[in-house]
Amino acid sequence: MNQIDRSGGIALIPFLIFVLTFLGAGIVLNDFYVLPPPVAACVGIVSAFFIMKGSIQAKVEALIRGCGDSKIITMCLIYLLAGAFAAVSKAVGGVEATVNLGLSLVPVQYLALGVFLLAVFLSTAMGTSVGCIVALGPIAVGLAEQSDTSMPLMLGSLLGGAMFGDNLSFISDTTIAATQTQECSMKDKFRVNLLIAGPAALLTILLLLVAGHEPGGSSSAAALPANFSFWQLVPYLLVIVLAVIGVDVFVVLTIGTIASGVVGLWQGSLELLGFSQQVYEGFTSMTEIFLLSMLTGGLAEMVRQAGGIQYLLEKVSGSINGKRSAQLGISALVAGTNVAIANNTVSIVVTGPLARDISRTYGVDKRKSAAVLDIYSCIVQGLLPYGAQMLIMLSYTNGSVSFVEVWTHAWYLYLLLFFSQLAIFTPFVDRYISRQPAARRVGA
Helix, strand or coil: CCCCCCCHHHHHHHHHHHHHHHHHHHHHHCCCCCCCHHHHHHHHHHHHHHHCCCCHHHHHHHHHHHHCCHHHHHHHHHHHHHHHHHHHHHHCCHHHHHHHHHHHHCCHHHHHHHHHHHHHHHHHHHCCHHHHHHHHHHHHHHHHHHHCCCHHHHHHHHHHHHHHHHHHCCCCHHHHHHHHHHCCCHHHHHHHHHHHHHHHHHHHHHHHHHHHCCCCCCCCCCCCCCCCCHHHHHHHHHHHHHHHCCCCHHHHHHHHHHHHHHHHHHHCCCCHHHHHHHHHHHHHHCHHHHHHHHHHHHHHHHHHHCCHHHHHHHHHHHCCCCHHHHHHHHHHHHHHHHHHHCCHHHHHHHHHHHHHHHHHHHCCCHHHHHHHHHHHHHHHHHHCCCCHHHHHHHHCCCCCCCHHHHHCCCHHHHHHHHHHHHHHHCCHHHHHHHHCCCCCCCCC
């Protein structure tokens, strides 16, 4: 197999070009979606062919290998199924019915809080932030539109709740990757992680309660429509229940889409041909995310093969000189890798072994290093404008909300960052760890 010549830090330049092209165009044009993100990714890829050393064939092979990586293709297929489910459910009135149910049960000013709490529960039960956003995204957008609640606030609440579960769930890929690479048990990591994430979540709830009392907010939903059919709710309830009990996401979304189609055919809101058209419209609605995921996957593989990721790991590890800087180094490693890869699980897998060595060398407890790895990967992943979570959420708004607006309302993630820094620079978490014996079995 042909290999791209290793060029160290220079290999990171194409990815920086992609990010700066995307962000720079948005800043200059005052609209972050005038330049489609896949086009910005193409700019980075083209620059890689000029900057990286090696044959054209080796670069093309690396690009194709990255685009066709099993994790990337899996994610892309999930996008397609999510788009189909969202489109069909909306066509049969499922979104409107769910929104009206929410408006009839939750006071309007607390809808954002309700979305946050539901996302916390669902993402923790499912172990995936993407699955949570797929299930709740259309509902959150619909609630915001029908109740005049701030759309960015609603999406920021959804994002925060989704990343809470991604970070803490026992069945989350990030939890599994963090505990396995650091060789600690899940329950030990959970306890330490909760000491950091728990206060952030509680303070977020408090802020959302205060936001609900702002002047001008309505105290009830009496003036809003509350008519809905139970059968229109069934596909969403089915998706949530199947996800909670651990059914594979492909099966969940396929069953949800078929269930929505059956409801539409039974109630007469869809014909068989119309059902197939809605499925295809759902597929096409995910084109941008699909292309961006493949292209960034290809670019990430080119950067990795050229030694860019390894260069990043070596530079960060070389600046560590003590226990506190070791924890900062671990956080910087996983955060920087996540920016380059846009996948928090893969970032933990890549940086985990080096983080384990750093922890052992400088006396960082493995339970804390596992928590730090997971927390910082989730913070970065949630805020990435080209991350799956942000892209899927914004796709439901039809361009009416930018990621910058969501950033200003992603309160939980900023609070999580604050409390994680507090855990590094103060002895509170370390004192707790010193009083708790670690489980002997990995995964116990």
